[in-house]
Each structure stands twice: as structure tokens, then as C-alpha cells.
Amino acid sequence: MSNTEPVELICAKFAESLARGTFARLALSSPVEVVDAPEKVLGRFVMLKGVPHLSLTLRYPTRDVTKNLPKSDAVSWLRAQLGTHFRSALVCTTQRDWQFISNEAGVARLIDHQPSAKKTPSPEHDRKRAGLLDDSARDWLQGLDVLDREGKLRVSMADKHRQINHYLEIFSHLAKECGWMEKNIQHPTSNIQRPMVTPTPERGAMEVGCSMLEVGCSQTNAPNRSSALQLVDMGCGKGYLTFGLWHLFSRVWKQPVRVIGVETRADLVSTTNKLARQIKADGLEFVRGEIQSVKLPPVDALIALHACNTATDDAIRRGIELGAKLIVVAPCCHKELRPQLGKPEPLAAVLRHGLMEERMAEWATDGLRALFLEWAGYRTKILEFVASEHTPKNLMIAAIREGEPFVDDAARKKIEELKNFFSVQHQVLDPLLGKNQTAS
């Protein structure tokens, strides 16, 4: 059998299944290129505005991208992928499953199996306009004015909708890494040592009307501490992501969760709490408080999206102190380091340009944040959050606690070296440097 035969055969089977209405699903795996390529592509048949399409989910390590192809282009698209972009493919039909496998030398074969699907899935697209935000998210998305009264996406809120959805996709990959997606989860904080840190003295006056410790003890909406994960969203604003996280756990994964939104503005806290009550969001609550000082119970995950300037550092510090397994921050403005930033050679000639200096200050600030998290025992990654055409503030730092905090002197040294290189005298996270447990 020549190499092109298996390609043509599977494409013929695919075309036949589309024509006969027996196509169930498609999966491509084993990408030829590993850099910037999706790990997998999943395909299913959908109707979009009455027109048949092949809907593709391109699965990257930290996000999913959806693409829809008209049905008429589907077979030629598959032909172009096989052997060139992916070495394996599976076309499932209700009659037979067809598996294409090619090796590194390009030698391909086709194997057929018993069908794994007995009937074709519903072609209704609305599993939905955006993945995790399906119909079950309608009440809170309407309450936050992302959807209109008819449940249609407001044009002006399309970016926000995309942002929430994308955030939840990233978060679900991270939650998976933390082992939080399995059913009957063990409480992740029960068997992992929390860092031995003494909270840094509170810097801001506490403005909380109701103390979070009291909220933590209340029996009202809070799920059982022994089975529910506890998540906090610092500087939650209108609560888009707070509702989103609650939705992800409660409604998508059907897991008990307690999500706390912290916000300094009383008006926002009042409206978000009202909406949470209105939609009967058990386990979701908003409190008025300052990121740096609000009283909180231990948490499993802490997020902060666009917390201004050093509020992001405060959120990171609180996450470490509260023993969060997962910390995810997407910083906003970076003002602390810029006035301190030295101009070491050979960068000096470039840093005389204000824009370059500003970018370098952002780079150094976020780089230092990641290093501080590593010193605190976290594995960090820096990702692009939303495409840069939507906002220049598109960087995200995700950190998963995996090691002992404050014992890795090499990690500590990297912070000092970077600070020395840029002559940085002060960074809000500096007090963490004093928590060296090996020294004592």
C-alpha cells in the first residue's frame, strides 16, 4: 500500500460518513511539529445558522481554540492534515471507526475497528457559543449584563465574554494539574503541608463590614470545609471571574466549592452579593475588604485579575500565606520598579527610550514575581492571557505549589541577582526573603 492510499481511504470514509449522516466524531493526535502546534484536534458536526459545519477544537497545552469549517471544506482539510501536521487520526462513524497511523518515516496504514459510537451526536451547536459558558451560565451572565434579556451576547460585551471563557479554560487546565477535576476529590489542603509563614503585619485598616472569619464559620451558604475547595478572587470588581469560577466548579464539574470575591468598593460588593443570592449560588460570597489585610480562611486557590500595581504583589503574598496550592494573577499597571530601575550595560543605550524602559520595568516586575513564587515553593509559568490586540495587559503568572517554601537558596539567590542587576532597592514581596527556613 503506498503512503497516499491510507490518506485517501480514510478521507473517502470520512466523506461517505458526512454524506450519509453516519459521522460521529474525529480526533487528530501525534502532531508532527511540537512547537506552537495543538496537541490534539477534535472535530464534530454542527449546524451554524442552518449551515452544516465541522467544528474543530484545537487543544493546546493551556487553552482550547475553536474553528468551524463549512462541511464542503472538511474532507480537503483532513487530507491536508494527515501525515503533514498529525501522524494519527481517528474517524468515528456509526458503522465503523477508522484509524490512520503514520510513522516518522511517513509510512502510513489504516486500521478499522468496531464503531465506538452507536448514534451520531446532536448537531446543535450550542454546547455553546463559547465552551464552558453554556446555557447554565445564562442567569449570572444576564445579571452581569454580558447577555441581554433574550440571552443574546451584547456586542459591547463580546470581549468580556471571550475573556471569561478563556480564563476558565486556562483555569480548568491548571485545576487539572492540581488534581481538582476528579470526582470525589480528596481535599487538596488536607495532606499537603502549608508553608510555615507568619502573616506579614497588616498594612491597611480593615474595612470589612462582616469579618471573613465570621463568614468562614457561618453555616449559611458555605459548603462543608472538609469537601469543598475554597477559592478567592482578589479585587474581583463586578465579579465576572468570581461568578465564572463558581460556575465552573458548581455547575460544570458539579463539585462543592466555596468562592469568595474580595473587593474594596462597597457598591460592587452589594450588587454582586445580591446577584449571587438571586441565582441561589450556594458557596459564592462577596466581601468588602482590602487585598492586603482582609481576613480570610485558608484557601486552595487565589486569583487576581488586573489588580493595580502592587495590589498584585499583595495578592501573591496573601496566596502564599493562606497556603494556596494554586495562585493565578494577571497584573495590571506596574509602577513600583520603574523609578528604581537602573540602566545596566549593555541595556543602557536601549533603556534611554521611555517606552523600552517601561516595558523593561514590567518585564522585571513580573519576572521577579515569578521568582518570588518559586522561592515560596511554587512551580510557575508565564502565559499570554488574552490576545494582545484586546489589551496590552495580557500576561498571566500561574503558580502551583509543589515544593517546600523558603528552603531553596538557589531560588532566593536568583531574586537577589535580578534585583542587583537592575539596582532595585525595594519590592513589595521583599519581606519573603527574610523567611529563609534553612538559615534558622
Ligand SMILES: C[S@@+](CC[C@H](N)C(=O)[O-])C[C@H]1O[C@@H](n2cnc3c(N)ncnc32)[C@H](O)[C@@H]1O
Ligand atoms: C481593574 S479592576 C478588575 C476587576 C476584576 N478583577 C476583573 O478583572 O474583572 C480592579 C478592581 O480591584 C479593586 N481593588 C483595587 N485595589 C484593591 C484592594 N487593595 N483591595 C481590594 N480591591 C481592590 C478595584 O476597586 C477594582 O474593582
